[in-house]
Amino acid sequence: MMKTAETALNVLAQVSGKTVPDILPEMHLARDLGIDSPKSLELLMELEDAFEIEIEDVDAASMETVGDVLAYVGQIG
Amino acid sequence: MSSFPPPPTNLIAAWERAAKHFPQRGILFCDRRGRLAPRVRYPELLEGIRRSAGRFLALETRPGDRVMICLPSGPEFIECWFGALFAGALPVALAPPQSLGSSRAVVDRLEGTYEKLGARWLLCRPSLKAVLESEGRRVDRVALSVDGWDAVEARRPDRWPPPDPEETAFLQMTSGSTGSERAVMIPHRAVVANTLGSGEAIGRPHGAPAWEWARSLVSWLPLHHDMGLVGGIIFSLVNGLDLLLASPRAFLTRPRVWLDLLSEAGPSISPAPNFGYQLCLERLTDADLEGVDLSSWRTALFGAEMVRPETVGDFSARFEHLGFDPLAARPCYGMAETTLAISFDCAGKGLRTLPAPAAAADAGFEDVPCNGVPIPGTRIRVAAPDGSELPEGRVGHVLVSGSSLFQGYFRDEEATRECLRNGWLWTGDLGFMSDGEIYLTGRTKDILIIRGQNVMPHDLEWIAEGVSGAGGSLRVGAFSVPHRSEGEQAVLVVEVHRDSGDALVSLDQEIRARIGRRMALVLADLVFVRRGRIPKTSSGKVRRRELRARYLDNKLGRVG
Numbered sequence: 071m072m073k074t075a076e077t078a079l080n081v082l083a084q085v086s087g088k089t090v091p092d093i094l095p096e097m098h099l100a101r102d103l104g105i106d107s108p109k110s111l112e113l114l115m116e117l118e119d120a121f122e123i124e125i126e127d128v129d130a131a132s133m134e135t136v137g138d139v140l141a142y143v144g145q146i147g
Numbered sequence: 148m149s150s151f152p153p154p155p156t157n158l159i160a161a162w163e164r165a166a167k168h169f170p171q172r173g174i175l176f177c178d179r180r181g182r183l184a185p186r187v188r189y190p191e192l193l194e195g196i197r198r199s200a201g202r203f204l205a206l207e208t209r210p211g212d213r214v215m216i217c218l219p220s221g222p223e224f225i226e227c228w229f230g231a232l233f234a235g236a237l238p239v240a241l242a243p244p245q246s247l248g249s250s251r252a253v254v255d256r257l258e259g260t261y262e263k264l265g266a267r268w269l270l271c272r273p274s275l276k277a278v279l280e281s282e283g284r285r286v287d288r289v290a291l292s293v294d295g296w297d298a299v300e301a302r303r304p305d306r307w308p309p310p311d312p313e314e315t316a317f318l319q320m321t322s323g324s325t326g327s328e329r330a331v332m333i334p335h336r337a338v339v340a341n342t343l344g345s346g347e348a349i350g351r352p353h354g355a356p357a358w359e360w361a362r363s364l365v366s367w368l369p370l371h372h373d374m375g376l377v378g379g380i381i382f383s384l385v386n387g388l389d390l391l392l393a394s395p396r397a398f399l400t401r402p403r404v405w406l407d408l409l410s411e412a413g414p415s416i417s418p419a420p421n422f423g424y425q426l427c428l429e430r431l432t433d434a435d436l437e438g439v440d441l442s443s444w445r446t447a448l449f450g451a452e453m454v455r456p457e458t459v460g461d462f463s464a465r466f467e468h469l470g471f472d473p474l475a476a477r478p479c480y481g482m483a484e485t486t487l488a489i490s491f492d493c494a495g496k497g498l499r500t501l502p503a504p505a506a507a508a509d510a511g512f513e514d515v516p517c518n519g520v521p522i523p524g525t526r527i528r529v530a531a532p533d534g535s536e537l538p539e540g541r542v543g544h545v546l547v548s549g550s551s552l553f554q555g556y557f558r559d560e561e562a563t564r565e566c567l568r569n570g571w572l573w574t575g576d577l578g579f580m581s582d583g584e585i586y587l588t589g590r591t592k593d594i595l596i597i598r599g600q601n602v603m604p605h606d607l608e609w610i611a612e613g614v615s616g617a618g619g620s621l622r623v624g625a626f627s628v629p630h631r632s633e634g635e636q637a638v639l640v641v642e643v644h645r646d647s648g649d650a651l652v653s654l655d656q657e658i659r660a661r662i663g664r665r666m667a668l669v670l671a672d673l674v675f676v677r678r679g680r681i682p683k684t685s686s687g688k689v690r691r692r693e694l695r696a697r698y699l700d701n702k703l704g705r706v707g
């Protein structure tokens with residue numbers, strides 16, 4: 071579980087250009103981390119590759135915060 | 148192929164014809180990582196469609212009922228969309244959720260379409276059904292998850308009665324980049340005429356219709372868009388080609404997927420909006436391109452948005468060494484109201500442009516790309532506002548007539564009357580003819596009128612893009628706002644990268660200077676925003692009206 075969250079945070083850091091300690095669960099992906107529509111596709115691709123999964127479109131569409139991403143990978147991890 | 152079968156008269160006949168005459172062809176679905184599944188042949192697909200149609204009948208779906216299909220690109224979409232059509236209902240494809248945080252927007256839109264069409268069913272993925280259920284949305288009452296679809300016992304009629312060619316076959320939502328979206332009614336006759344006419348037109352530079360030399364069509368375009376649905380699935384079906392089908396997300400996340408499919412497609416045709424080609428230029432490095440072979444890509448169609456000569460030039464230069472033929476690049480023109488295609492460039496000489504005639508040159512327009520000749524069965528006329536035909540070279544309203552025309556907007560007689568007059572569609576585009584070919588210079592509805600002069604928003608946008616390096620995933624939008632004494636004035640919104648910082652000051656000066664120089668125009672405002680802040684349609688067109696509304700509401704999030 072810890073490992074899963076760590077991997078996801080690393081991906082978020084890489085895509086957003088922030089460092090892991092700066093990324094908090096309540097942060098909004100677009101507003102706080104600047105993950106706009108082209109970057110969101112990059113994020114999905116990186117998450118899919120890191121966890122070797124396929125994220126369903128509707129699951130992707132409901133991810134708005136860092137917490138949403140962590141909850142999602144926690145579920146599948 | 149020994150002989151090409153006679154044209155079908157409707158879409159049910161089109162499937163039966165494909166299953167009989169092209170039994171080895173079909174659809175190859177591609178997953179997100181670009182892996183191609185084995186071909187599902189037309190006879191097999193037809194079986195699935197009939198089963199699905201039987202389920203709609205068992206659920207007492209009646210002729211003319213509207214059936215909303217909100218599914219990603221895949222076999223389920225094909226079975227449900229055509230199944231509804233076989234059962235006599237009117238299928239209508241809607242954008243499934245895709246990007247992060249888009250769920251609410253998608254659900255709101257579904258609800259709106261449901262109310263507007265009075266839809267009988269909505270077919271969707273279980274995950275979307277769960278969202279509708281948990282939010283207690285009204286549309287949930289008619290929502291069916293495709294997970295339970297196989298469990299519905301199908302009713303099998305002895306035969307599928309052939310629909311009248313003049314009957315409405317399906318509804319197509321317009322992309323809604325100008326005004327609100329509408330449901331376009333397309334009859335069987337039009338969709339057959341349009342896809343066969345396109346097959347002929349695409350074949351012209353090759354000396355034979357597409358069905359004689361093409362093996363495949365490659366598409367990653369969304370199926371809720373006419374270019375993906377009619378230009379991808381139905382075009383392949385009617386012309387007897389294999390369809391290599393990727394989802395838009397597969398391409399947008401990994402643009403190489405498109406080029407990989409083209410590398411194994413054999414002699415092929417592939418359409419995309421300008422931004423698709425631009426995305427390949429921006430995102431793919433030479434190291435990414437190992438193993439790519441574009442030498443069988445016979446026709447690279449540029450459609451759905453204005454083609455940019457720089458993109459065609461850059462794409463050709465960049466990919467020629469991988470076998471891309473610069474002469475394969477061909478602009479085309481079309482819209483949902485004409486089923487899809489209106490014209491194709493058929494000269495086989497690559498992108499051609501003409502200097503803008505006086506009226507458009509006044510607006511600063513320089514080179515206008517050629518969009519070619521109308522497809523067989525379609526006529527184009529450039530007219531004055533009173534409908535009288537203008538001579539070649541004069542800019543006016545583009546009117547279209549012929550066998551591909553829609554029947555009207557569903558339950559919207561006023562909007563229908565506005566654009567369909569005496570058998571001619573007023574497209575809302577402006578352009579001129581030269582040697583029987585159409586050149587587009589802008590749209591009437593988005594026109595900026597600055598001190599009595601017509602200014603095309605594209606002109607301003609392209610100048611700004613030339614300065615800022617936008618034009619791919621970065622967008623620019625222009626519109627006008629009322630001004631105290633001057634009437635209307637022009638405003639330009641430009642997306643910039645986050646780290647642009649100090650560069651914004653010089654960017655501001657340079658854009659204003661060039662616009663002043665080239666168009667003798669002073670901007671009332673120049674706004675820089677972060678990437679993604681400019682609203683776009685699903686096909687990547689800037690929603691200028693919405694952008695204007697956000698600007699007036701002070702909701703753009705200005706940077707710098």
